[in-house]
Amino acid sequence: MTLPAYSMCLIACLGQQSPEVVRPFMKPMDFDPKLIALDWPVLRAGFMSLIPISFMVLVFGAAFGLAATQTGMKNWEAMLMSAFVFAGVAQFAALDSWGTQVPILSLAVTVFAINARHILMGASLYPWLMHMPVKSRYGVMVLASDVNWAMTLQAFNQSKPGLGILLGGGLALWIFWAIGTWVGLIFGSVISNAKAWGLDMVMGCFLWAMTLSGPRTPRILWIWLAAALAAMLAYRYLPSNLHVISGALAGGLVGALWPEESTRDH
16 A cells, blocks of 8 residues: 555544543543453454454565565565564665665664654553553553554443453564565565555555544544645655654644543533
């Protein structure tokens, strides 16, 4: 999927859920500890729920593996990158500057810009994660990605346990990404062009489905519009990879200035 289109899907999710970032933290009496339960059945259910979309992640992992070989990266280097970095777009961006001498500073700035959205993703989950010990809090976020974050936030907002999706589902995505990288390193020429099969649209369609399953009030529609306009302007006039964070911040600002009826009444 093209980066602008994919970003718009993610921005819509962030913008729609932005009130959770700016809303005052839940009082202890309002919090249900079952929402952050984390045991084997919960992890297993989260793992299994992300298996279908993980097959698409495998394909993109294979595309990365193929691109890595074409760049001259060694097989073990590509596998280590997928295992320890686990950030698809950032890994592809790293390939653009890969060579005998890697520009560390510019690479770090690029990767930070691409993944800056995780700051907002983490903040959106904080009203629930704040009830966990600090080590556990960071532990469940280590495999956070766009897909399991969106599903986790949806579960929390529906008063359902979400950490199984965040950690268990993240584990499924991570495993399939690593396997896909290996497949691409060995058999990558078979799926060298994922766009030809329409596979580049899968992630975007998934995120749109997650977004449209939420409320569609005038307030939400204005949040989407603000996020979309800010993202398009940032994509046109700002440095690369800043349009996602710009759109999310714009949507969040509208959400903060236009509180929900229940929040205003409270």
